[in-house]
Amino acid sequence: xxxxxxxxxxxxxxxxxxxxxxxxxxxxxxxxxxxxxxxxxxxxxxxxxxxxxxxxxxxxxxxxxxxxxxxxxxxxxxxxxxxxxxxxxxxxxxxxxxxxxxxxx
Numbered sequence: 730x731x732x733x734x735x736x737x738x739x740x741x742x743x744x745x746x747x748x749x750x751x752x753x754x755x756x757x758x759x760x761x762x763x764x765x766x767x768x769x770x771x772x773x774x775x776x777x778x779x780x781x782x783x784x785x786x787x788x789x790x791x792x793x794x795x796x797x798x799x800x801x802x803x804x805x806x807x808x809x810x811x812x813x814x815x816x817x818x819x820x821x822x823x824x825x826x827x828x829x830x831x832x833x834x
Contacts, residue, residue, distance in 0.1 A: 730793045730825065731749040731788075733786070733827065734749045734782045734785075734829075735747040735748060736826070736828050737831055738778055738781075738831070740828040741830070742772065743767070743771060743772055743773055743778050743831070744767035744768075744770045745768075745770035746767060747766070748765070748767075748768070749763070749764070749765055749782065750764040750766075751763050751764075758789045758791070759788070759789060760789075763782065763783060781831045781833060782831070784833070786829070797825055799824070
């Protein structure tokens with residue numbers, strides 16, 4: 730979901746580059762921290778990008794599975810990732826590659 734968030738930031742024109750880092754602790758459903766770095770390419774400050782990202786993406790592990798529809802299609806979907814990897818491909822089964830529009834709340 731961090732990749733999807735970063736791609737969405739770039740697609741929205743908020744930055745030319747974006748890194749999203751998320752840290753977790755065992756047994757804690759919410760992430761301990763979410764860090765955004767636009768490498769000084771942001772059209773708005775990184776704090777504003779972080780606010781938009783946290784308003785539009787649910788980083789809880791259980792919700793990531795639901796929002797990315799990871800259980801659909803069984804293992805067949807993941808077998809396709811064994812060849813050529815699982816990033817940067819325009820396969821409709823790779824829901825993590827779909828850009829999500831960012832909306833301010």
